[in-house]
Amino acid sequence: MFTGIVQTQATVISANHRDGVLRLGISVGTEYLNHLDIGASIAINGCCLTVVEYELNRHDVVGQVYFDVIDETLRLTNLSELSRGAQVNYERSVTFGTELGGHIVSGHIHCTAQAQHVVYEEDNCKIYLTLPSQWLKFILYKGFICVNGASLTVGEIDEHGFWLHLIPETLNITNIGRLRERDLVNIEVDQQTYTIVNTVENYLRKQSRLND
Numbered sequence: 001m002f003t004g005i006v007q008t009q010a011t012v013i014s015a016n017h018r019d020g021v022l023r024l025g026i027s028v029g030t031e032y033l034n035h036l037d038i039g040a041s042i043a044i045n046g047c048c049l050t051v052v053e054y055e056l057n058r059h060d061v062v063g064q065v066y067f068d069v070i071d072e073t074l075r076l077t078n079l080s081e082l083s084r085g086a087q088v089n090y091e092r093s094v095t096f097g098t099e100l101g102g103h104i105v106s107g108h109i110h111c112t113a114q115a116q117h118v119v120y121e122e123d124n125c126k127i128y129l130t131l132p133s134q135w136l137k138f139i140l141y142k143g144f145i146c147v148n149g150a151s152l153t154v155g156e157i158d159e160h161g162f163w164l165h166l167i168p169e170t171l172n173i174t175n176i177g178r179l180r181e182r183d184l185v186n187i188e189v190d191q192q193t194y195t196i197v198n199t200v201e202n203y204l205r206k207q208s209r210l211n212d
């Protein structure tokens with residue numbers, strides 16, 4: 001479980017494909033690796049990954065963490081596009097006492113969205129994202145959305161996608177500030193909205209069958 005509050009950006013140091021698995025390596029400041037164990041969960045661009053190896057030397061300012069990413073995850077996310085030097089959003093899983101500044105995030109990506117318009121202004125940025133039509137019903141104006149692991153508020157919505165309005169802090173802390181047109185971002189819709197919409201649709205389908 002995560003909060004959608006990105007802690008920092010990490011740098012991809014390796015992305016090697018072998019037998020349908022991507023061994024992804026990142027480097028990140030050692031302060032973000034405290035008490036790390038093999039098997040721990042870390043959200044990379046919002047995708048919950050399991051630590052399979054790490055290197056942390058006491059006197060270094062950065063450490064290295066490695067993950068194995070399977071085909072299904074590569075198919076659903078933008079992790080397949082990562083290469084050496086790319087910046088990724090990084091969040092450790094929540095612990096008891098963690099401040100919940102965003103919203104509850106599972107780290108299970110539903111789809112990717114494409115940046116169609118990126119408008120940088122003096123103190124903010126507007127981004128218009130399009131995504132597969134079947135996921136639009138789960139996106140509500142002023143509702144929660146998780147984009148590359150960042151908990152954000154949905155702006156205006158139309159039949160193809162939605163707008164994000166980003167403050168300087170979000171642009172500085174996350175890699176969303178690096179987006180360019182046609183880039184892909186990972187999307188996790190709000191779990192409560194997802195559950196409610198599916199429950200209502202299932203109920204209406206059952207009622208419709210009963211009335212036939």
